[in-house]
Amino acid sequence: MKNIVITIVILLSVHSYSQEICKRALTLMGSRFEITVVASDHSKTDIYIDLAIEEIRRIEKLISSWDENSQTSEINRNAGIRPIKVDQELFDIINRSLKISRLTDGAFDISYASMDKIWKFDGSMSSMPLKETIKKSVLKVGYENIVLNTERNTVFLKHPGMKIGFGAIGKGYAADMAKKLLVQKGVSAGIINASGDMNTWGKQPNGSDWKVAITNPLDKSKAFALLPIKEGAVVTSGNYEKFVVFNDKRYSHIIDPRTGYPSFGIISVSVFAPKAELADALATSIFVMGKETGINRVNQLPKVECIIIDDKGGIHTSANIKIDMYR
Numbered sequence: 001m002k003n004i005v006i007t008i009v010i011l012l013s014v015h016s017y018s019q020e021i022c023k024r025a026l027t028l029m030g031s032r033f034e035i036t037v038v039a040s041d042h043s044k045t046d047i048y049i050d051l052a053i054e055e056i057r058r059i060e061k062l063i064s065s066w067d068e069n070s071q072t073s074e075i076n077r078n079a080g081i082r083p084i085k086v087d088q089e090l091f092d093i094i095n096r097s098l099k100i101s102r103l104t105d106g107a108f109d110i111s112y113a114s115m116d117k118i119w120k121f122d123g124s125m126s127s128m129p130l131k132e133t134i135k136k137s138v139l140k141v142g143y144e145n146i147v148l149n150t151e152r153n154t155v156f157l158k159h160p161g162m163k164i165g166f167g168a169i170g171k172g173y174a175a176d177m178a179k180k181l182l183v184q185k186g187v188s189a190g191i192i193n194a195s196g197d198m199n200t201w202g203k204q205p206n207g208s209d210w211k212v213a214i215t216n217p218l219d220k221s222k223a224f225a226l227l228p229i230k231e232g233a234v235v236t237s238g239n240y241e242k243f244v245v246f247n248d249k250r251y252s253h254i255i256d257p258r259t260g261y262p263s264f265g266i267i268s269v270s271v272f273a274p275k276a277e278l279a280d281a282l283a284t285s286i287f288v289m290g291k292e293t294g295i296n297r298v299n300q301l302p303k304v305e306c307i308i309i310d311d312k313g314g315i316h317t318s319a320n321i322k323i324d325m326y327r
Contacts, residue, residue, distance in 0.1 A: 019188070019205040024049045029060045029171055031195035037182065038189035038205060048187050052178040056194075059174040062090055063166045065113060072164065076113075080160030083149060091153050093166070093173060094146065100169075100281045101143040103297065107288035108281045109257040111157070113165030114140035119262060121242040121253040128246045134260040141257050172197040172235060172280030192276075199233040199276040217268040218313055225307070232303070233276035237283040240267045250311060254287040263287040268309040271298070272321070278304070291316050 022045035025034045033056065037048045064070045071086045078084050086094075097110045116137035118129045129137075145158040157164065166173070171194035178192045179199045189202020191210060200210045209228035216224040217240045227234075239252035244262070251262035269286045273279040282304070286294030291308045298306045298318045305321040 079157035083154035172276035
């Protein structure tokens with residue numbers, strides 16, 4: 001679960017232009033969403049926002065592992081038993097997820113839902129779990145055991161007890177799809193902020209780019225950078241509020257699905273990408289991969305950049321990103 005360290009900064013007077021900004025914040029997919037649209041006809045903005053909400057709720061119904069009637073739940077119930085035929089959209093989400101797993105050497109894995117929950121970050125843990133307990137906790141995790149049949153559109157989890165979940169990309173995908181729908185409806189500009197998984201398009205009414213302020217994780221009252229967002233997504237993950245310390249080592253609540261151990265060494269990751277789904281998956285994966293490997297992978301991807309803050313306060317960026325630092 002991510003801590004939100006993103007703030008949209010809109011520097012304009014909306015009444016000075018023919019177009020207006022309209023916002024609505026509400027709870028969807030168990031998280032806070034804020035939907036922003038820019039339109040010249042203010043009477044239509046509520047209609048546009050309602051359409052985005054309907055789309056997000058449709059996505060939730062499709063990918064939810066909590067809804068026993070969803071296709072995702074049907075896949076999980078039949079782990080080790082039989083393949084399940086699914087809609088093309090869900091099949092494609094799973095297929096893309098497996099590609100990201102291969103890209104990140106398993107640091108991203110939708111079968112993380114199979115993991116035993118042995119770590120607690122609520123202050124109740126007084127000692128490290130036993131090595132054997134940690135090893136056992138990930139026995140059912142492994143994206144290699146998710147079998148797709150492209151001819152039949154079926155998904156099969158090889159082992160009983162396996163589960164898939166979309167907590168690491170679901171909100172990002174919902175943001176992407178809500179944006180896609182509103183663009184198709186002719187909305188010239190806007191922002192879908194899915195609890196920090198954010199996709200933007202168009203420009204502000206004064207013609208300037210949307211800008212995002214990234215909060216300093218060591219001092220949340222301050223931002224350390226302000227960056228323009230052009231027709232793309234940004235996702236920030238932070239672990240500076242949920243962690244444990246054992247033997248003077250700080251462990252994050254973001255768990256490596258390959259080993260069962262929490263990640264360490266990084267406290268904040270921001271990823272900029274064409275789509276929030278990809279940015280969402282990479283932001284979590286970089287914690288697990290570490291800053292050197294994470295930046296190396298990002299540098300190999302077109303139109304993807306990242307900013308990493310380590311646990312010493314050091315700032316590390318991918319090759320092509322430019323930061324306007326606050327002084």
